[in-house]
Amino acid sequence: MKSKSAPTIISLFSGAGGLDLGFKKAGFKTVWANEYDKTITPTFKVNFPSIHLDERSIVVIPDREIEEIKTKYGPIDGVIGGPPCQSWSEAGARRGIKDHRGQLFHDYVRFIKILKPKFFLAENVHGIMHSRNKESFENIKKMFKKAGYLVEAKLLKASDFGVPQDRERVFIIGYNENIFDGAFKFPDPLSTPKATLRDAIGYLSKIKIGSKKYFNHDLTPDQTFSPIYMSRNRVRAWDEQSFTILATDRHIPIHPSAPKMQKVGVDKMQFVSGHVYRRLTVRECADIQTFPRDFKFIYSNVRHGYKMIGNAVPVELAYHVAKVIYRDLKNNNG
Numbered sequence: 001m002k003s004k005s006a007p008t009i010i011s012l013f014s015g016a017g018g019l020d021l022g023f024k025k026a027g028f029k030t031v032w033a034n035e036y037d038k039t040i041t042p043t044f045k046v047n048f049p050s051i052h053l054d055e056r057s058i059v060v061i062p063d064r065e066i067e068e069i070k071t072k073y074g075p076i077d078g079v080i081g082g083p084p085c086q087s088w089s090e091a092g093a094r095r096g097i098k099d100h101r102g103q104l105f106h107d108y109v110r111f112i113k114i115l116k117p118k119f120f121l122a123e124n125v126h127g128i129m130h131s132r133n134k135e136s137f138e139n140i141k142k143m144f145k146k147a148g149y150l151v152e153a154k155l156l157k158a159s160d161f162g163v164p165q166d167r168e169r170v171f172i173i174g175y176n177e178n179i180f181d182g183a184f185k186f187p188d189p190l191s192t193p194k195a196t197l198r199d200a201i202g203y204l205s206k207i208k209i210g211s212k213k214y215f216n217h218d219l220t221p222d223q224t225f226s227p228i229y230m231s232r233n234r235v236r237a238w239d240e241q242s243f244t245i246l247a248t249d250r251h252i253p254i255h256p257s258a259p260k261m262q263k264v265g266v267d268k269m270q271f272v273s274g275h276v277y278r279r280l281t282v283r284e285c286a287d288i289q290t291f292p293r294d295f296k297f298i299y300s301n302v303r304h305g306y307k308m309i310g311n312a313v314p315v316e317l318a319y320h321v322a323k324v325i326y327r328d329l330k331n332n333n334g
Contacts, residue, residue: 004324007329008116010034011051012058012081012108016043016297016308018289019080019123020051022318026326031073034058034081040308042298056106066114076115077329082123082313083108105140113147118176118332119184119325120144123313126155126168141172149174150183158330160189162316164200165242165288171321179271180332187324197256198238199285201280218302220249231267235260242288242298245280247310249303252279287311290316 005027011020023030034054035041041055054061070076083105086225112120122144128137137153144151151174155284158167173184173243204217235254236242243253258277261269271277282290282297289309299305 006031007077007118007326008075009078009080009117010069010076010111012079012111013083013104014044014053014081015040016291016312017048018291018312018315019082019121021291021295021315022313022320023078023080023322025315025319026322028078028322028326031076032069034061035087039299039301039304043296043308044072046296046298058111059103061107062112063114070115074199076117078117078119078325079108079112079115080121081108084163084286093157107119109143109147110139112144112149112160112174116148116176118179118329120149120174121321121325122171122172123174127157128168128170129153144172144174147174149176150177150180152183152186154186156186156188156317156321158314158317159194159241161187161314161320162190162192162195163241163288163290163314164195164197165314167244167314167317169317173321175328184325187320189192190250190320194241196286197236197242200242200290201256201284202238204281204284204287217281218305219281220252220279220302220306222250223278226250227268230261233263233269234260243286244286245310247307249279249306252285252306252310253285254278255280282306282309289314 008031009028011022011030011033014020014035020030020033030048030051032052032054033044033048035044036055036057038055041053044053044127051315100184107124127133141151141153151172153170153172155168155170158165175184229250235244235258236256237260238256246252254277258275262272264270282302285306286295286297286309287293291309291311292315297308299303
């Protein structure tokens with residue numbers, strides 16, 4: 001970039017900061033962020049002390065304050081974030097303006113229209129591309145195009161980009177049509193072997209639960225397993241990728257030190273007798289999501305720890321997408 005050392009971005013629905021970390025690794029600088037969930041904001045603030053964090057609902061932030069972001073920080077290069085999944089479907093069905101969840105999507109677009117960044121990135125669950133949501137998804141892309149952006153969308157597999165997890169997420173990326181000649185092109189999967197559970201948490205395999213050696217090595221107190229949970233195998237081996245890390249502690253996968261579960265009926269599994277089965281800890285889930293090992297998760301309820309990690313964008317996945325955007329910005333500006 002000619003005028004500044006790092007392209008600037010603002011982060012909406014920031015959560016714990018997975019996207020921000022990936023973009024930072026790629027060379028970007030987050031100057032302003034927004035997160036409304038008070039169970040998450042302490043984590044963001046302790047790990048990103050230099051970033052201004054607005055803790056209001058995005059809906060109540062007036063246009064003039066969005067304009068002031070440009071006044072304070074200069075032209076903003078990018079807007080990143082992922083409106084909650086309900087808001088996508090509501091907005092796409094054009095009912096969103098009457099529904100709080102849909103309003104979140106409209107306000108994401110409002111920020112883009114006011115700031116007119118060079119690019120935006122919006123991330124969401126893979127279900128948004130399901131056939132039942134086809135019309136909604138097409139309407140969402142049309143809204144971005146109408147705002148003046150060349151739009152591309154793709155389902156990415158995190159395991160293709162250095163994440164030891166079979167997580168799938170949709171990325172919608174737009175390039176300002178007044179600045180770029182062409183649309184974003186998604187990166188190809190890495191040619192290196194896929195990362196495994198051993199790569200991610202092998203170093204923790206012998207650490208006793210409750211050890212203070214590592215931050216947040218906490219285990220959910222709920223060690224009951226529902227019939228739904230027991231309907232399929234929940235164990236991946238050390239040399240495999242993890243199941244998707246979800247935001248609900250009851251659905252967290254089993255640690256790979258245990259053997260895979262045994263099928264005993266239709267949609268019914270059981271644990272192998274004589275072995276200890278436990279869910280992954282908060283720290284282990286964070287490592288599988290490729291958060292740095294010095295990243296601190298602040299919470300009073302362990303369930304909130306699982307929630308913020310499960311909702312986060314894996315850092316390495318964010319990095320590999322951001323790296324392409326950084327390259328395109330640099331090339332476009334000489």
